Amino acid sequence: EAQVTQNPRYLITVTGKKLTVTCSQNMNHEYMSWYRQDPGLGLRQIYYSMNVEVTDKGDVPEGYKVSRKEKRNFPLILESPSPNQTSLYFCASLSGGHPNTEAFFGQGTRLTVV
């Protein structure tokens, strides 16, 4: 079954404690992306990756890092989380060779930073 898997689904942490949200896809997609979803603001892109070792900033990259060492994995790293990073996060993947295809989303990670 084609899927994007995010972990954890829920996370409560304290300010400044480094954390990683994992994302893995099993569709051999070239493109992967991270979004955050906040009330009234819709989906905002944090970072995206066009292939292994190729990443770029989205609209709201401050305070986040990513890496793409393998095609299937695209972890989101918060080196020093702050309360304004409390949000719902989604990972997505899509085929790069076929731009007419749809994106696949993970189930989301609800992060609370206290």
Added chain:
Amino acid sequence: AQSVAQPEDQVNVAEGNPLTVKCTYSVSGNPYLFWYVQYPNRGLQFLLKYITGDNLVKGSYGFEAEFNKSQTSFHLKKPSALVSDSALYFCAVRDPTGGSYIPTFGRGTSLIVHP
């Protein structure tokens, strides 16, 4: 640059009535257009897409969307709404002439279907 706008934050409709969720877009070439639905505590799920051909496309759960090039719109429609259609709906665009092929999403429209 590509962009998409969903002018309504919320749409309210009675069960059994037709529904429309609006979307307009801006791209430099011919667009690839998508609708996604998000149910509570779930990720976004693909509903339907327009790539080329017939301007009326049909998708999952009885939804359809009409592509209108002159009005740069791609409105989502359903002839008869169900309470279970209540969810958050996102329109997205991909510009096939762009370099990254990453889609741009609208801000989302909350659809509330009243019994």
